[in-house]
Amino acid sequence: MSWQRKILRVDLTNGTTHVEPLNMEWAQQFLGERGLATKYLWEMMDPNADPMGPDNVLIFATGPLTGTMASTSGRYAVVTKGPLTGAIACSNSGGKFGAELKFAGYDLLILQGKAPEPSYLYINDDDVQILPAGELWGTTVWHTEETLKQRHRDPQIKVASIGVAGERGVYYACVVNDLHRAAGRSGVGAVMGSKNLKAVAARGTKGVRVKDPKRFMQVVKETHALLAENAGVREMTELGTNAMIDVMQDFGGLPTRNFNEVQFAGVDKIDPAAMMTPKPNGHTNLITNKACFGCTIACGRIAHIDPEHFTVVNRKEYIHASGGLEYETAYAFGPVVGVDDIDALTFAGFMMNEHGMDPISFGVTLAAAMELYEMGVITKAETDGIELKFGNPEALTVMAEKTGKQEGFGQVLGLGSKRLCEKYGHPELFMGVKGQEFAGYDSRALQGMGLGYATSNRGACHLKHDTFAEDMEDQTGKGKAQPCKDSQDATAALDSTGVCLFTAGAWGSEHLARQVDAACEGEWPTERFLETGERVWTLERMFNVRAGFSAKDDTLPERLLKVPAPSGTAKGRVSELDKMLPEYYTLRGWTRDGVPSEQTLHRLGL
Amino acid sequence: MYKSLVLDADKCTGCVQCELACSMENEGLFNPARSRIKVFEFEHGKRSIPYTCTQCEEAWCLHACPTSAIVINRETGAKEVIDAKCVGCKVCTIACPYGTINFHSLTGKVVKCDLCGGDPQCAAVCPTGAIVYQ
Amino acid sequence: MRVTVKTGGLLYEYLPPERTGNRATLELAEGTTPLALMQQLRLPQDGTYLVIVNDELVPEEQRGERRLAEGDRVSINPPLKGG
Numbered sequence: 001m002s003w004q005r006k007i008l009r010v011d012l013t014n015g016t017t018h019v020e021p022l023n024m025e026w027a028q029q030f031l032g033e034r035g036l037a038t039k040y041l042w043e044m045m046d047p048n049a050d051p052m053g054p055d056n057v058l059i060f061a062t063g064p065l066t067g068t069m070a071s072t073s074g075r076y077a078v079v080t081k082g083p084l085t086g087a088i089a090c091s092n093s094g095g096k097f098g099a100e101l102k103f104a105g106y107d108l109l110i111l112q113g114k115a116p117e118p119s120y121l122y123i124n125d126d127d128v129q130i131l132p133a134g135e136l137w138g139t140t141v142w143h144t145e146e147t148l149k150q151r152h153r154d155p156q157i158k159v160a161s162i163g164v165a166g167e168r169g170v171y172y173a174c175v176v177n178d179l180h181r182a183a184g185r186s187g188v189g190a191v192m193g194s195k196n197l198k199a200v201a202a203r204g205t206k207g208v209r210v211k212d213p214k215r216f217m218q219v220v221k222e223t224h225a226l227l228a229e230n231a232g233v234r235e236m237t238e239l240g241t242n243a244m245i246d247v248m249q250d251f252g253g254l255p256t257r258n259f260n261e262v263q264f265a266g267v268d269k270i271d272p273a274a275m276m277t278p279k280p281n282g283h284t285n286l287i288t289n290k291a292c293f294g295c296t297i298a299c300g301r302i303a304h305i306d307p308e309h310f311t312v313v314n315r316k317e318y319i320h321a322s323g324g325l326e327y328e329t330a331y332a333f334g335p336v337v338g339v340d341d342i343d344a345l346t347f348a349g350f351m352m353n354e355h356g357m358d359p360i361s362f363g364v365t366l367a368a369a370m371e372l373y374e375m376g377v378i379t380k381a382e383t384d385g386i387e388l389k390f391g392n393p394e395a396l397t398v399m400a401e402k403t404g405k406q407e408g409f410g411q412v413l414g415l416g417s418k419r420l421c422e423k424y425g426h427p428e429l430f431m432g433v434k435g436q437e438f439a440g441y442d443s444r445a446l447q448g449m450g451l452g453y454a455t456s457n458r459g460a461c462h463l464k465h466d467t468f469a470e471d472m473e474d475q476t477g478k479g480k481a482q483p484c485k486d487s488q489d490a491t492a493a494l495d496s497t498g499v500c501l502f503t504a505g506a507w508g509s510e511h512l513a514r515q516v517d518a519a520c521e522g523e524w525p526t527e528r529f530l531e532t533g534e535r536v537w538t539l540e541r542m543f544n545v546r547a548g549f550s551a552k553d554d555t556l557p558e559r560l561l562k563v564p565a566p567s568g569t570a571k572g573r574v575s576e577l578d579k580m581l582p583e584y585y586t587l588r589g590w591t592r593d594g595v596p597s598e599q600t601l602h603r604l605g606l
Numbered sequence: 607m608y609k610s611l612v613l614d615a616d617k618c619t620g621c622v623q624c625e626l627a628c629s630m631e632n633e634g635l636f637n638p639a640r641s642r643i644k645v646f647e648f649e650h651g652k653r654s655i656p657y658t659c660t661q662c663e664e665a666w667c668l669h670a671c672p673t674s675a676i677v678i679n680r681e682t683g684a685k686e687v688i689d690a691k692c693v694g695c696k697v698c699t700i701a702c703p704y705g706t707i708n709f710h711s712l713t714g715k716v717v718k719c720d721l722c723g724g725d726p727q728c729a730a731v732c733p734t735g736a737i738v739y740q
Numbered sequence: 741m742r743v744t745v746k747t748g749g750l751l752y753e754y755l756p757p758e759r760t761g762n763r764a765t766l767e768l769a770e771g772t773t774p775l776a777l778m779q780q781l782r783l784p785q786d787g788t789y790l791v792i793v794n795d796e797l798v799p800e801e802q803r804g805e806r807r808l809a810e811g812d813r814v815s816i817n818p819p820l821k822g823g
Contacts, residue, residue, distance in 0.1 A: 067636055068626070068636050069623065069626040069630065069636055069731070071623075096622075099638075103637065103638070103639065179650050179651070180650065204639070205637070205639035205640075206637065206639075207629065207635040207636055207637025207639065207640060208635060208636045208637070209634075209635045209636075210635075210636070213630065213634065217630065224731070228733060231749075231787070231818060232818065232819065232820060232821060234750065235750050235818065235820065238750060239749065243748065243749050243750075243820055244820050246746070246748050246762065246817075247748040247749070247790065247820055250746065250748070250792050250795075250815035250817065251790070251792065251797075251817075252795060273761045273762060277761075287652055288619075289619060290619055290620060290654070291619035291620050291621035291654075293621070293622060294621060294622060294623060294626060295619075295621050296621060296623060296733035298619035298621060298733075298734075300651070302651050302652050320649055320650065320652075321649050321650050321652035322650040322651075323650070466821060468819070468820070468821050469788070469819060472790045472797075472819070473799065474799075475797065502821075504821065505821050567795065568795055569792055569795055569796060569797040571795065
């Protein structure tokens with residue numbers, strides 16, 4: 001119950017598919033989605049394998065709550081070895097694709113090998129076929145979704161696909177589903193491309209059953225109410241996640257111009273108020289908010305570009321509604337590249353979705369390139385004649401499109417910031433951890449965030465821990481290790497259920513455990529739920545240890561460790577990672593080199 | 607005057623909680639493919655529009671049924687299918703101009719919204735007031 | 741004395757009607773504390789807030805002590821989480 005008890009294995013090399021029972025012992029240990037996929041990955045592949053080679057394994061995983069009435073239950077995770085980082089990658093996404101895959105009867109879809117020719121996978125309940133991608137190869141995500149719905153004569157098909165960026169190995173290519181939701185980070189889309197797999201089209205009509213429907217519906221009623229009553233959730237509904245940008249601006253934690261600054265003068269032009277306010281010509285950026293499957297929050301923004309804007313003035317095909325700015329996209333197309341033109345930001349967002357790229361990594365990579373350009377290291381001869389300066393909206397929009405299509409300088413930007421900075425002899429300008437670029441929070445102003453970035457198993461990431469409250473209360477490294485560890489474990493457990501992290505403001509682990517307990521076989525008290533999270537976190541870490549990662553990789557760029565924040569509430573501060581990290585290892589039961597001890601592994605049954 | 611389901615597309619976010627609640631109430635599992643209410647989406651999610659039986663006065667489905675398997679619930683005004691009488695001929699699905707009575711391939715009978723006997727679950731769970739029973 | 745107040749999230753709902761978006765310039769009695777200002781705006785007392793005065797974080801225990809001055813910039817924010 002709640003699990004479908006079936007996994008779908010696809011061997012792309014041999015063109016075979018088969019259905020096998022879900023290992024229920026593992027399900028009881030790792031729950032689902034992120035956790036269960038990590039266990040399968042761990043058992044199936046050598047962590048030293050080439051992430052872009054046929055030996056890498058690509059897993060699409062739903063959770064036990066995916067497809068149920070638990071709020072935000074549309075999520076699935078893509079778990080694989082990430083090409084951007086060389087570490088384990090776990091990117092999750094909303095929209096409707098994940099629930100559809102589950103309704104087709106599968107907890108996990110496991111893809112192995114490499115198709116001899118560009119292909120896509122069609123799943124209609126028990127009917128599973130590997131079909132030639134044909135002329136779909138080389139086209140966009142948006143074109144692919146539309147074409148597959150037409151080809152299979154079913155508008156209810158849900159599609160997860162890659163664009164040219166994924167086909168051509170952009171290191172931060174993502175898997176996009178439902179036009180503008182994405183498993184965004186670490187280059188999971190490039191792995192899909194390396195397997196010659198353009199898309200997965202799913203249609204499911206089997207539904208999902210829960211263990212105790214009566215109790216589950218009662219728990220759901222209560223947990224829906226908790227979300228409805230929560231002020232923070234209401235903020236997400238009405239303003240979107242971009243509400244954060246005004247707060248980070250005043251706090252002085254908003255990375256600006258490749259982290260040279262922490263506040264951005266143009267923030268008022270790209271914040272939620274700017275999205276909602278009509279321009280002099282009457283155009284308003286924001287149209288409405290939009291929910292993912294099962295979500296009672298609806299933080300998603302649907303926006304459109306001013307028809308008079310330079311990006312679309314002769315391109316009518318982009319004068320329509322689509323996914324609008326969230327906090328991370330506003331940051332990555334705004335402050336970190338110094339651009340404050342809201343239509344340019346919105347256009348860049350469309351490009352990311354249409355071509356399948358991670359906005360955070362793209363924006364921070366562009367920021368590094370801009371810094372190198374201003375230093376004179378990169379010249380106009382290389383940038384296809386574009387003035388690659390901070391603040392130039394044209395540089396943002398043109399490069400977003402070129403990178404998506406892998407044309408001209410876009411091919412260099414497709415390397416990601418780390419490889420780009422190394423190529424030009426300035427590795428110190430890479431703003432990220434383990435090869436993955438930072439999200440929109442500066443580690444000098446938010447100390448716990450820095451520790452979370454440094455220790456995240458998929459490279460720099462803001463979504464794998466939650467120390468916002470602690471960071472805003474106290475700006476030293478004191479007392480950050482414990483909440484960082486605890487929230488990492490709680491988040492790993494949450495990510496293994498099939499619901500969205502944005503419930504965390506209203507739901508504690510006890511609320512998630514109660515929903516899992518009513519839905520799933522076995523008993524799921526909060527303690528067991530949290531221990532599952534710690535087990536997941538530790539197994540991810542073990543994957544990375546085997547792949548060659550150690551304490552030396554749990555670090556931050558010198559710019560954050562040595563150069564004091566130039567303004568804001570943290571003016572004069574640097575990241576105190578050196579104080580937090582040893583404390584964190586001790587709390588985790590890891591050695592000084594960041595390796596989980598035998599004792600810790602034994603305690604967690606690993 | 608009977609109460610009816612008032613659908614306001616301007617308030618709909620497309621979360622499909624209504625489809626989930628409907629399928630649980632009527633089929634005992636979460637399955638939008640078996641829901642009697644559907645949410646349609648247009649232009650990248652710009653519009654999300656919930657849609658189900660209006661329990662219309664004319665009740666073409668009722669008049670078309672050759673076995674009198676569709677009757678009016680006196681309490682709620684809902685046009686309900688009596689499973690024991692339905693032979694699955696699908697004439698009602700042709701008669702209905704709104705396409706809101708459908709053939710259920712597993713049971714071989716037709717299904718439609720019955721207002722959950724006066725407590726429609728789609729309205730009970732709708733988080734935005736896009737579906738109201740009044 | 742006049743101070744400018746900027747609010748985060750939906751707290752602009754507590755600013756006086758003459759606000760511009762999420763900002764307002766307020767005339768306050770000399771020596772008003774951030775806490776008194778928050779009470780004057782009728783912000784829910786059980787809420788958690790992030791208060792910043794002129795780029796300086798004002799922790800909860802200091803909000804009743806620190807005196808605001810002419811021209812101060814006060815930023816009051818709800819406890820948002822990241823996205």
